[in-house]
Amino acid sequence: MASSIIHLAVTNELTKRCEFKDEGRLKFGAILPDAGNGNASHLKKATWGYNKRVYDFERFRSEYGEKIKIDDLYVGYYLHLVQDICYRHFVFDKYKWNPTIPGNVEKLHKDYSIINFYVASHYGLSNDIEAPADFNSEEITKLCPFDIARLMKSMAEYFIPVSDEDIFFFTKEMADEFISEAVELCLKELKALENGEALIDSYDNAWDNMPYSLLETTLNTRDLGEYRIDGTERYTCYGRIIRSDAAITPSEKDIAFLKSSNITTIIDLRSAQEKERKPHGLSNLEGFDYHDIPIEEGSGIPESVEAVPESYYRIARAANIREVFRTIADAESAVMFNCTAGKDRSGVIAALILWLCGVRKSDIVYDYMRTKENNQKRFELIHQNFPDLDMDIVIPNENNMIRFMEMIEDNHGTVQEYFTSIGITPDIQRMIVEKAS
Template identity: 25%
Template sequence: MTTPAWIDLDGAANMRDVGGIPTEDGGQVQPGRLLRSDNLQELSPKDITTLLAHGVSDIVDLRSQVELRLTGPGPLTRVTSLTHHHHSLFADDDVAVEDALVLPWHDRVEEERDANHWTSHYLGYLAERPDSVSGALDVVARSEGATVVHCAAGKDRTGTVVALALSVAGVSDEDITADYVATTERIERIVERLAAVPAYADNLRGRPLSDHVPDPETIPRLLEAVRRTAGSVPEWLHGVGWSDDDLERLRRRLVEPD
């Protein structure tokens, strides 16, 4: 298994480059193409310098409109060299009530704490916001530099989009799962950071850390469900309007050296 390429920052706990992950044809995902992260609201000036040194040109924010309103603009919005793309994965993203913040871990009951629960959530993103999933992947495909895909924890919404991207690139389910599960190494820090933010604190209060640990069965079930219903991840993307050229653009962007 590939060792996660962590990018250690003062203001984020779950930033890593997926470059180096092998593809099934003997290649690998190229570094500096796709980075994944948790919330970017607290980045320091040093952190921003680090990201720019990694060649970041585009930011894909998968959080909801409510999250954006409650947390306000982050420091990266002031960096003029970056292009920001908002692609919420929540169907009810037009909710205007300020306290209507719903997150993937919201309202879970004890008997649902398994991979089926998370897989259902992730399939919900594909069913309810295929436009946002497609849009996020299109940014990765067309970016001139590295794209950072992030949400709040960098696990669920980000994990879904990154899993699809890696599948198109030709990465095995086993290695896609290993990338997803790598978040476990940082989960305590991730939850501590979010619990200190008023917008997320109520959703986290009283929940054990084990609620947030990535389940290694979740991603295989997600990918199997996509194959069962659409045939493959590329065929799912065909179904939401992607052409063969679009798919090849994403694959080349992720795996071919400059």
């Protein structure tokens, strides 16, 4: 994220616009997160089913809210996190920075080394920040270990002139632009803190994680936890319900992970023919409760892109769909359900569960679309083997899920009424919701 000297520049500009009790503590707090472990000191956590990450503003406000009211060190620390989310939007969204290109991260850090002295000079900064004498007794030290000596050493280096080499990405003009935007966002947050107004929301400022699979031998094993129940501060829970592609050859590590995580109820949605071709790797293993519940309606490829939502609706009305949801509700352990690719049948069931829990539709679409990234290698292989197949039918697009949810509402009114129509009574619906959240 932004270098400590940029955080200091933002904070210095804030002191010109606002009155603080102790500018020394404010400025020390503003750079302090960079002295700790990156994840712990910045309160980073996974959310949106491990698909995204956030700075946990709510946690910081919960743990240090009273300190923010009276101590500028904690104000500075909090505003550092505010500036970091501003920086993410600035660099990744506004300027389309791509850190996955080899060498880009290193080049950006080199830009910082060139820009830092400019920032220090241009904003009239002084290398006069001191750690409080009794810092080790500060409440913030419970968050994680802080290497203050390392922080002070790096700060001193920012005030040493460097050769003015060519900039790769992050220019002086961008530094000025970001500092201006960060100041305005911090002022807005300070005003909200003072007036008791709505503050920055971690969930809606989350950023994408790299695609992941919970199992090393699958591509698309994902958790349905940490999706926010719309209109509340509650979330679905991790480790309760897992969507997946078929675990055909689970490794010893996979098996140990599932058992240690209590994910031992397995629901295999594949057709008899699919299972015959590739038997499930957990079907006969001790310690797993394997359920063979075929959903035939999703085993083929739709005739066209336009037919995909209709195929999803047929999955939702499949003969065995009630048994799937009853098994999830009745399971004593956490549940993992799978089809072949974890895309259509699993995607429909995941969507219906999240919807029943009260997760907003846009988040359900997001969860569905992550399959597009996770299954990239699978899609490439399908295209190689079936070059004449229209891949737009196979690869997820947002309209598939949007239209499917519209069809549920057109035919049933609400997702609760849909569940009732397939024989999942309100009592069982509550069991599913309790299972997931």
